[in-house]
Amino acid sequence: MNTGVRTSRLHTEAQAVxxxxxxxxxxxxxxxxxxxxxxxxxxxxxxxxxxxxGLSLDLLIAGGCVRKTISYYAGGGxxxxxxxxxxxxxxxxxIEVWECEEGILTSGLEAAGKGLPFLPWRGGVGTSLPEINPxxxxxxxxxxxxxxxAVPAIxxxxxxxxxxxxxxxxxxxxQGGPGWIDLFLQRAATxxxxxxxxxxxxEAIRAAPWATTIGRADAVVRLPWGxxxxxxxxxxxxxxxxxxxxxxxxxxxxxxxxxxxLAEFLNRYCxxxxxxxxxxxxxxxxxxxxxxxx
Numbered sequence: 001m002n003t004g005v006r007t008s009r010l011h012t013e014a015q016a017v018x019x020x021x022x023x024x025x026x027x028x029x030x031x032x033x034x035x036x037x038x039x040x041x042x043x044x045x046x047x048x049x050x051x052x053x054g055l056s057l058d059l060l061i062a063g064g065c066v067r068k069t070i071s072y073y074a075g076g077g078x079x080x081x082x083x084x085x086x087x088x089x090x091x092x093x094x095i096e097v098w099e100c101e102e103g104i105l106t107s108g109l110e111a112a113g114k115g116l117p118f119l120p121w122r123g124g125v126g127t128s129l130p131e132i133n134p135x136x137x138x139x140x141x142x143x144x145x146x147x148x149x150a151v152p153a154i155x156x157x158x159x160x161x162x163x164x165x166x167x168x169x170x171x172x173x174x175q176g177g178p179g180w181i182d183l184f185l186q187r188a189a190t191x192x193x194x195x196x197x198x199x200x201x202x203e204a205i206r207a208a209p210w211a212t213t214i215g216r217a218d219a220v221v222r223l224p225w226g227x228x229x230x231x232x233x234x235x236x237x238x239x240x241x242x243x244x245x246x247x248x249x250x251x252x253x254x255x256x257x258x259x260x261x262l263a264e265f266l267n268r269y270c271x272x273x274x275x276x277x278x279x280x281x282x283x284x285x286x287x288x289x290x291x292x293x294x
Contacts, residue, residue: 028052058083084254108154113187175234
């Protein structure tokens, strides 16, 4: 019987990441939920299949968490076409790389969200992608006879997302709409954890129901500045100098066999801070306040 009693889905960062386990498939949204990513590294989760892009993926590889990657873009930005730790791990065979592009990834996620074994896609037909990734199958369209690519369902165990606000019941609102891939990840995943800049009353959510992008997330975590060093729309811009610092030490470790700087970076910003608040103290208030959006 429905009693009408609602259950709070508010978690601490440690409680939320405790929902994850070794060997899971986790998906990382954009903007990146960096506080949760750092908690994954801090908890020393291993053998993960990670659906992510850019430097969040690279940081998880640097932290020793990743066995397999599913990524449409493993670049580093700042003129770095391939992120350094990803490149080194892929070249050494330390990780499995599931090759895809954006349309293949979203088709696989959409198939999982719809409970289908696969979905057809045109991208990749006529390229070497089906040879490099044998999970992608060339099929013949039974309607028009066209050659298409059958993309198998990609189903994450848990999606980790960042948003603007939520109430304690898991109703989430993004500022300016969700990250472009977030809703694909949320629909495909078995569970969804969302970190937010602010927890608001349920009355505020109900006052603007059209702004709700995700209803009843499995867990919401209040983590102000939680996307740092990335941006959070309506709150702050990315910390480009911080990202450049990471790229410098990661590149030195990957390309020049100088791991000390990367190890120090991981210790300083991932392992040593026990909580997100401790991380923010490491970064410093003046630096954070300098990232105002306007």
